[in-house]
Amino acid sequence: MTPEQVAASYDQIADRWLDLSTYGFAQLERAVAFVKHKGTALDVGCGTGRLMGLLSKHGFRTDGLDVSPAMLAHARNRFPEARLFHGNICRWRLPHAYDLIVAWDSVWHVPLSDQEAVLTKLCRGLAAGGVLVFSTGGTDGPDERQNSLTGPPMYHATLGVPKALRVLADAGCVCRHLEYDQYPEGHVYIIAQKREYDGPQTCGPVRLRAVHPGDLLRMFEMQLDPDSNRMAVTNPRTAEAFVAHWAKALSDPACTTRAVLGDEVFVGYICCFPIGGEDHVGYWIDKPYWGKGIASRALHLLLREVARRPLVASVATGNGASLRVLQKHGFVIERVHLAPATERYPECEEAVLVLRHPGPPDNDNGETITAGQ
Structure with a gap:
């Protein structure tokens, strides 16, 4: 039946x-x-x-x-x-x-x-x-x-x-x-x-931990960087908008927010968050740490922690580094469209990638890094 x-x-x-x-x-x-x-x-x-x-x-x-x-x-x-x-x-x-x-x-x-x-x-x-x-x-x-x-x-x-x-x-x-x-x-x-997130996750010199309130000032400064915003095709948030955004994210049990540490230095953050009934992934790595494989390792760790699928990532088509990191971990481009301008994002051609398989690769050495959501 x-x-x-x-x-x-x-x-x-x-x-x-x-x-x-x-x-x-x-x-x-x-x-x-x-x-x-x-x-x-x-x-x-x-x-x-x-x-x-x-x-x-x-x-x-x-x-x-x-x-x-x-x-x-x-x-x-x-x-x-x-x-x-x-x-x-x-x-x-x-x-x-x-x-x-x-x-x-x-x-x-x-x-x-x-x-x-x-x-x-x-x-x-x-x-x-x-x-x-x-x-x-x-x-x-x-x-x-x-x-x-x-x-x-x-x-x-x-x-x-x-x-x-x-x-x-x-x-x-x-x-x-x-x-x-x-x-x-x-x-x-x-x-x-x-399973709960019960402590730092590590992958080589990179590990994840929960985002602490004391991280927010550093995170706010990172998202002001002009080169990072050009690569990610984003507009930096004002202090008021940033505080409101992260107050909501940190209080929402549906959001997974993690600080990214490289050799115990705070170098960025990575998140899984709901938008319109879909679970999205985004990350931001400080510019001085690009090219060291940190984003790839951080994504590998997040996918070990977050078991639900599918996961969605939206990336400007000009952001080739982020596309490579996501595709390396099994994300597949399912559509490309012209995303309209918003307060947070300028108008741009955007690729929507989806991860449907049950888990991340068994190992990951990481070769690329970029700024993300």
């Missing part, structure tokens, strides 16, 4: 899910205990919104996604202020990174052929330290079944416990809890957590 056919089946029985059953609440409470930053949550297969009230009590701002219009209509009646999306998780793009993603008795309706991709997508949709809790079939290998136990036809599939754990690990998550919570029935729920 396709997800759309599953949705049609749920449309027929949506009213049955209006009860306020606490099924799954204890398991969700266990998952919430692992979440350090209770900011945003996503309920995949939110149905009538049964779990959203519990998440709200814990302080989460929760988005809901469901493929069944009838189920979603009930959720909208319960939570008129919530952001609710009608969509198929196989194709739906997460709008930003979440601190908690719940997929309780939902993703097992995804076709077996799409299960690995969907689980990987959810892992990559977590903020650093974020938690994913989902239920699945407790089999030793992949399996799929169809029945009519609820009345209309229904479909279930599972990767099996061993493969599910491998997918989680490959996507940068650690299994925190696995339980056959309805034994002897083969119902399993898994709690996984995205």
Whole structure:
């Protein structure tokens, strides 16, 4: 069965899910205990919104996604202020990174052929330290079944416990809890957590660390350099705009902001940040350190830390050094267009590059450096 056919089946029985059953609440409470930053949550297969009230009590701002219009209509009646999306998780793009993603008795309706991709997508949709809790079939290998136990036809599939754990690990998550919570029935729920940035990352003489408030004055001075702005085709920010920009970036859990150190000297910064529902990468290296391979090494380290894909980078076509650094790490030019002038950027021909593969190269010696976003 396709997800759309599953949705049609749920449309027929949506009213049955209006009860306020606490099924799954204890398991969700266990998952919430692992979440350090209770900011945003996503309920995949939110149905009538049964779990959203519990998440709200814990302080989460929760988005809901469901493929069944009838189920979603009930959720909208319960939570008129919530952001609710009608969509198929196989194709739906997460709008930003979440601190908690719940997929309780939902993703097992995804076709077996799409299960690995969907689980990987959810892992990559977590903020650093974020938690994913989902239920699945407790089999030793992949399996799929169809029945009519609820009345209309229904479909279930599972990767099996061993493969599910491998997918989680490959996507940068650690299994925190696995339980056959309805034994002897083969119902399993898994709690996984995205690895946090837990200290400096190193690559030869280059390492990354978190951006400190004390770095901002040096960063402001660096972005005033005329040659750097000509290469990146940018306009320097005023002090007021710079402070506002970085105050927002440093407070946003969806942003990954790292200082770049070369031989323990602060030489620039590199970031991953959301724009318009896409995760973008940008960096800036101080001009005296160009040509030393620092940008390439810094990007290599960032891609080891940030597991979500795809990643997007926008570069002026005249900035050949940045294009080479990005392409060396697997970014592919997907379109070239004339970008209009803004307060931050002059009009220029711009290449949009996308990284879709799961990780950076295994090693990187770095040969080029440039100024970036």
